Amino acid sequence: MTKDSYQRVGIIGSGRVARAMSLALADQSLHPLSFWGRNEGRARTVAASVGGSVVHDVATLMRCCDLVLLAVSDDAIGAVVEALSSSPIPAPAPFCIHLSGGSGVSVLEPLRAAGALTAAIHPVMTFTGDPAAEAARIKGASFTITASDAAACEEARALVSRLGGVAEYVEDDYRPLYHAALSHAANHMVTLLAGAMEALNAAGVRNPAALLAPLTLATLDNSLSKGFDALSGPLLRGDIQTIDDHLAALTRACPDLLPAYRAMATATLARMEARDGHPASYALRALLK
Secondary structure, three states, X not given: OOOOOEOOEEEEOOOHHHHHHHHHHHHHEOOOOEEEOOOHHHHHHHHHHOOOEEOOOHHHHHHHOOEEEEOOOXXXXXXXXXXXXXXXXXXXXXXXXXXXXXXOOHHHHXXXXXXXXXXXXXXXXXXXXXXXXXXXXHOOOEEEEEEOOHHHHHHHHHHHHHOOOEEEEOOHHHHHHHHHHHHHHHHHHHHHHHHHHHXXXXXXXXXXXXXXXXXXXXXXXXXXXXXXXXXXXXXXXXXXXXXXXXXXXXXXXXXXHHHHHHHHHHHHHHHHHHHHOOOOOHHHHHHOO
């Protein structure tokens, strides 16, 4: 591998992450990218989008590439690692990484034991199927690294730097907690906003997304800068009648939203109690049960 680029990058997978990462890495490889996927047709489509080629087995990637990315689901990583490590590892061995958030570097142990540098490098962003936009957002995004040793960590940080990202390190044992935090923030936000837009539709709002955008973006900015001190609204004020009205309206128009509303309101009360050092109103807590 050269100082500023790889000789050849190999990507295992053909889904959303593989497509975005292939675009981001295309100019980091001296030779066209190589791909392998269980669905050969999809792999060929991704390869064609960056002028790459498809190989017929994962062992070929190990022989011809100095960087190999596993852009597959968490459940598939183990099987792919087994297939990769069952073939002779060339010298020098390629740098082998997976891009999963929930799995640490220990899942790559067979490859490390066979002589490869290994790391888990997770891009902290959402992939929804727009590879060009997502590849652009990778520049400036955070990447969370968990590496097998100091040399692998250095190589991982160099890769993140080449992609224009910002490196953060999380120990292997904390990867599930780290990923739970991301899922709680990003995935549950989608559910939260979808429910809010459903209720606004029921209230006769013609464009719920446009109405919510300034409020939610301001709330996000305030939350990131102020933490829980960004809280506002009827729970903070202790407006029992307002909360009771909310529950009645949701019962009539959007009963499916009631469990989520109650759960989030109860969680908010608990944080208020922890911050303020005294229990919330008994009547308010009883109302939310």
